[in-house]
Amino acid sequence: MKIDDSIFARYQAGKCSAAEQLLVERWLDQLDRFPEPVDTEMLTLLENLDSKMPFIKKRRRQFGWKWLAAASIIVMLTTTVYIYWGQRVEQGRYASIDAIHAPIKSNAIVVLENNTEYDLDKLKRNDTLNTGNYRIVRTQDDEIIYLTDPAQQSKIVYNTIRTKTGGTAHVQLADGTKVWLNTNSELRYPISFGAEIREVALRGEGYFEVAKQERAGRRVPFFVRGNTQTIQVLGTKFNADFTSNNETALLEGAVAFSNQGSSLEQTKKDRFSVRIRPNQVYDGRKIIEARDISRYIDWKEGYFDLNDLNVGQLSRKLSAWYGVEIRVDNSLAQVRLFGRVRRDKSLKEVLDLLGQVHPMNYTMKNNYIYIK
Structure with a gap:
């Protein structure tokens, strides 16, 4: 049987015969052995296929143009199974x-x-919230910044930003440090830092770009305090996940760790015995070399990175983002996934995209979604 554009079109539409599907998938598996194409129509077709499914992205091997084809129609689940995915939606x-x-x-x-709470969705872009002693501004870029009265800066005043299910926030601290908060997270911080120390408390997950600050020729230390771990920042960019994952991924600079929780304004000294370098991840027990450090900030960039992710891990991400309870059958929890999906899609769109690369059906019954 000959590979031609009509087979690719049928494959993309899910109308291939079993023999044609097997042929296409075997051809894709052997792409790295093939010469560069001279058929411009075929190359255009492959690029069009890829543009239809931009979320597919496999990183294990690089084939240039060849991976355009594989990226467009790769099987996302590495095991051929029928999926039962019980998703319980809040009643009504x-x-x-x-x-x-x-x-x-x-x-x-x-x-x-x-303890007064303000809904940040009511603070429109370029609007200002006047609290009396300071002002909170939401910029055109959706960043929260503070305008303070110098006379009030001698006193440490704390605010907290808290994200709910499906929520995110971006705040610039008084020293110029920028923090992005993922869903179901909380950051407690002073609206102005003291002269000797900079510190914030994190619950959940946040991405930090910490500004360098010096006083009298000495770098002012910066600490991120959690319930079970404390991070000493040495001027850097990193993602701190203080959820059950307990992973800190370093993109730039250096950080050190104390495997003990701490609180703001504590007096005891922590011992920071672990230190990592860029492209490393620390999970509280061991240091991991990351093949792709950017996957740890996929949420900040607006997508779910599925590479090296299993169904159980994805279910937790989807549950937190869409606000639904997801249960995965134990036999499927470790099935590996590949690709990426934008977070602005509806849950149905995400499932439809998965269905384009792996045959599946889904139905909703009694507030559950069944995929099989």
């Missing part, structure tokens, strides 16, 4: 899976020092 919340959309709001609040 959704009439059907079509109603489960990606969040369109920040779903975040700021808590002032007197």
